[in-house]
Amino acid sequence: MGTIVLTGTVVLVIMGFGNSLYWLAAVAVLYLYVKYGRNASPTPPSGGSGPAPSDYRAYRDRRDLQAKWERRYQRERGGRNR
Numbered sequence: 900m901g902t903i904v905l906t907g908t909v910v911l912v913i914m915g916f917g918n919s920l921y922w923l924a925a926v927a928v929l930y931l932y933v934k935y936g937r938n939a940s941p942t943p944p945s946g947g948s949g950p951a952p953s954d955y956r957a958y959r960d961r962r963d964l965q966a967k968w969e970r971r972y973q974r975e976r977g978g979r980n981r
Contacts, residue, residue: 904932 911925 901932901937904928904936 908925908928911921911928915922915925
């Protein structure tokens with residue numbers, strides 16, 4: 900994805916020598932890619948370094964539900980290994 904965005908930006912910059920509107924489009928494409936496109940370094944939630952309380956609560960609920968199902972599976976299967 901990054902290669903496509905960079906190639907498109909270079910094309911827009913080259914085309915921008917004839918029309919400066921393409922330069923603005925190139926800047927907009929780079930801005931949107933940096934802000935929304937990259938998944939390598941997500942921005943931390945504002946207001947702290949850890950996850951938001953509601954996010955942690957949802958994570959904890961999913962974790963507890965998964966543990967409950969794993970305990971049920973072990974109980975029904977008699978603890979047999981695969």
